[in-house]
Each structure stands twice: as C-alpha cells, then as structure tokens.
Amino acid sequence: MTKTLLPTTVVGSYPQPDWLVDRAILVGNNVVPRVRLKAIWRVAEDALEQAQDDATLIAIRDMERAGIDIITDGEMRRESYSNRFALALDGVDVDNPAIVVGRAGKPTPVPRITGPIRRRHAVEVRDVEFLRANTDRQIKITLPGPFTLSMQAHDEYYGDPEAVAMAYAEAVAEEARDLKAAGADIIQFDEPWLQARPEQAMQFGVKALNRALEGVPGPTVVHLCFGYAAMVADKPSGYSFLSQLADSTAEQISIEAAQPKLDLGILADLSNKTIMLGVLDLGSAEVESPQTVAARIRAGLRHVAAERLVIAPDCGMKYLPRARAFGKLSAMAAGAAIVRQELAGDCRGKG
Numbered sequence: 001m002t003k004t005l006l007p008t009t010v011v012g013s014y015p016q017p018d019w020l021v022d023r024a025i026l027v028g029n030n031v032v033p034r035v036r037l038k039a040i041w042r043v044a045e046d047a048l049e050q051a052q053d054d055a056t057l058i059a060i061r062d063m064e065r066a067g068i069d070i071i072t073d074g075e076m077r078r079e080s081y082s083n084r085f086a087l088a089l090d091g092v093d094v095d096n097p098a099i100v101v102g103r104a105g106k107p108t109p110v111p112r113i114t115g116p117i118r119r120r121h122a123v124e125v126r127d128v129e130f131l132r133a134n135t136d137r138q139i140k141i142t143l144p145g146p147f148t149l150s151m152q153a154h155d156e157y158y159g160d161p162e163a164v165a166m167a168y169a170e171a172v173a174e175e176a177r178d179l180k181a182a183g184a185d186i187i188q189f190d191e192p193w194l195q196a197r198p199e200q201a202m203q204f205g206v207k208a209l210n211r212a213l214e215g216v217p218g219p220t221v222v223h224l225c226f227g228y229a230a231m232v233a234d235k236p237s238g239y240s241f242l243s244q245l246a247d248s249t250a251e252q253i254s255i256e257a258a259q260p261k262l263d264l265g266i267l268a269d270l271s272n273k274t275i276m277l278g279v280l281d282l283g284s285a286e287v288e289s290p291q292t293v294a295a296r297i298r299a300g301l302r303h304v305a306a307e308r309l310v311i312a313p314d315c316g317m318k319y320l321p322r323a324r325a326f327g328k329l330s331a332m333a334a335g336a337a338i339v340r341q342e343l344a345g346d347c348r349g350k351g
Contacts, residue, residue: 005343006297006311006336007069008329009276011223011254012081012142012188013316014059014074015325019043020051027230027319034110034152035097036087037079052077053130060135062326067333070138070186070310073131081190081316082144082152088123089171091115091157098154113155117167119174125182132183141184145191145222146172146208147201152193162204169211176216188221188254189213195224198240205241206248213249221276223254229283230319235260243269252276256314258296259283267303275304278314279335280328287327293335306343311336 016026021040029037043051059074078084087094092111102108124141131139144152146169150161158164176187189212194201213220222245226235237260245253246269254276257264267275279296280288293311300309311332317325 004069005306005340006309007138008067008311008333008336009070009140010063010068010072010074010329011225011276011278011313011316012072012075012140012190013078013318014062014072014076015317015320015322016074016076017055017058017322020055020076030231031102031106031108032228032231033080033083034086034102034108035083035094037083040079049077056127056130057134060131062322063329064135064137066326066329067337068137068329070140071131071135072140072142073127075142075316075318077127081142081318082148085123085144085172085175086111086149086152088119088121089117090120091117091167092153098156100154111153113153113157113164115157117164117171119171122178123175125178128179128182128184138185139183140186140188140221141179142188142190142223143172143175143179145189145194146212147197147205148191148193150208151197151200161200162208165204165208166211169208172212173214173216176212176220180217186219186221187216188223189250190223192223192225192227194241194245195226195239201241202244206244209245210249219252220250221252221254222248222250223276225254225256225278225315226260228315228319229259229281233283235283237261238263239266242266246270246272252310254278254310254312257300258314264299264303267300274308274310275300276310276312277304278312280313280332282314282317282320282328285324287324288331288335290331290334290338293332294338297335297339301339 055076063071093114097109098112149168150165252274256278258281277300
C-alpha cells in the first residue's frame with residue numbers, strides 16, 4: 001500500500017471516449033446494463049480489444065496527470081461495472097433474460113440463473129496485466145461483489161437467495177485471487193445493493209462478502225453508494241447498511257459523502273476500518289476548487305485519523321464528460337496536497 005498520507009484514488013470507472021462508446025445510448029438507456037449492450041460500442045468487434053486498450057491508456061495517463069496515487073484501468077472494457085464479470089460465468093442464461101424491477105424502479109433485463117454458478121475462466125486478469133505494464137503507480141481493480149451480483153439476477157435454480165449469494169462469492173473469490181497474482185495491489189468489491197436491499201443484506205450480506213474475501217491477500221475495499229449521480233439525483237442523507245461492515249474482513253470501506261452531504265459521525269461505527277471518503281460531488285457540473293475538496297477532507301479528519309483516510313470521488317465517473325472528470329480529479333489531488341501540507345506543519349509545530 002502507498003505510504004502517502006491521504007492517498008488519492010478513483011472508485012473505478014472513468015469516462016469512456018466518444019469514439020469508443022455511443023454515449024447517447026449509454027446515458028439515454030438510463031439503466032445500468034445487467035445483460036450485454038453491444039450497441040454502445042462504436043468499434044467493430046475485430047478491432048474492439050485494441051480500441052479498449054487505447055482507451056485504457058488514455059484513462060491511465062489522465063489519472064497520472066491529475067496526480068492520482070492509486071489508479072485503475074478506468075473500466076474501459078466494460079458496458080457496466082458488473083456485467084463484464086457476471087456474464088462470463090457458467091450457470092446463467094444471458095440470451096433469454098428475465099425482467100425485474102431494478103434499483104431505480106425501472107424494468108431491467110437480468111440474467112436468469114439456470115444452473116450452478118461457476119467461474120469457467122479468469123475474466124479480468126488481462127486487464128490487470130495491461131494496467132500493471134503501463135504504470136508504475138499503485139493499481140486497483142474492481143469486481144462486482146457477491147451480494148450485488150445475486151440481486152442483479154433472477155434465480156431459477158437455487159431457490160434460496162443466500163445460496164445464490166454464496167455461489168457468487170465462490171466465483172468472486174477465485175477471480176480476486178487470480179487478480180492479486182496478476183499484479184493488482186488492491187481489490188475493490190462494488191456492493192451498492194447492500195444499501196439498496198438492507199433487509200436481505202442484514203441476513204447474509206457480510207457472510208457472502210467475507211466468503212468472497214477468503215484467501216485474497218493484501219488491501220481489499222468494499223464500495224457502497226446510492227447509485228450513479230446520472231441515475232439517482234435525489235440521494236438519501238444516510239446509509240441504511242453501513243455499520244454492519246465493521247464485521248467484514250475488508251480493510252477499507254468506500255462511501256459517498258459529498259453529494260448526499262453525509263453526516264460523517266456514522267464513521268465512528270467503522271473505527272476498525274480505513275475509510276475511502278467520497279469528496280467529489282459527481283451530480284454537480286461544477287468542478288470543485290481544491291479548497292472545497294480540502295474542506296471536505298478536513299471534515300473527514302474530524303472523525304477518522306489521517307492514517308486511516310483515503311481520498312476518492314463519491315462514485316464511478318463513467319457518466320461524466322471527460323473534461324469534467326479530469327478537472328474534478330485534479331482538484332481532488334490538489335485539495336489532498338493542501339491538507340497534507342497542513343498536517344505536516346502541525347507535526348513540525350509540535351516537534
């Protein structure tokens with residue numbers, strides 16, 4: 001893990017270039033795809049991997065230029081944060097999807113579970129290898145968490161929601177171990193549905209998460225959010241499921257705090273965790289000033305020691321214009337630098 005105080009990172013995604021995806025379809029769909037959405041790709045199938053590699057290099061260089069300490073591949077190869085992994089598993093029928101009411105209350109096509117959930121091959125290992133070969137910074141890769149995967153599918157095989165989540169946990173654990181072996185410094189599990197379905201999350205959410213974390217070495221993160229700002233404009237001011245993650249074996253918990261103006265007093269319940277604090281409001285077209293970011297970091301420091309704080313946007317930046325995303329990341333890095341200097345001055349003053 002980086003030794004930088006208040007290290008900066010991204011939640012995962014970065015805007016895909018307009019020459020790679022049709023953003024009108026991506027944004028106009030207004031539903032995060034759970035099955036394939038091939039129509040968004042503007043590049044022919046036989047050239048798509050190379051184009052995605054080129055887009056990944058753009059994301060890497062943008063994050064480096066913005067001054068981000070822990071970077072990702074920007075999730076350039078994904079139609080959504082979850083479907084790249086979810087649709088690569090055995091036991092799911094993606095050609096004949098079921099229709100369920102999604103998190104935003106809209107009818108959403110989802111895979112049908114028709115047999116045992118199993119991972120047949122590594123899904124994101126090449127993503128990690130490509131990222132590792134093209135930066136000397138700390139790198140993070142993201143995976144959909146097992147609880148969220150279980151909520152984004154229609155079960156016609158197990159007949160038990162917990163059994164579905166545990167089956168996904170086995171597949172996620174296998175993938176995460178391979179991603180660590182391929183060079184990932186940090187693994188992040190995206191689990192927004194812990195917040196969206198708190199009753200079921202209380203029953204088996206942490207159990208499934210801990211199973212997915214078994215045997216995964218090094219820093220691990222769980223990300224919770226209220227949904228992409230492009231999809232959810234009116235966000236609640238508090239989490240329905242958060243303190244329970246104190247019992248998870250993940251080292252870090254990632255939360256969004258800027259847009260919902262979260263009461264950070266809740267972080268007292270996670271005193272055994274490092275907090276990845278969202279300090280960029282992705283629902284606002286305004287690019288925050290470094291001073292605004294610094295103020296949000298200082299608010300976090302009133303509840304979390306600097307050694308346990310990682311600085312991040314609220315959520316993934318997939319739906320933002322690239323210029324806005326880059327501006328916000330640059331401001332975040334500059335804001336973190338301001339607070340680091342303040343903390344260094346305090347230490348010298350006490351010395």
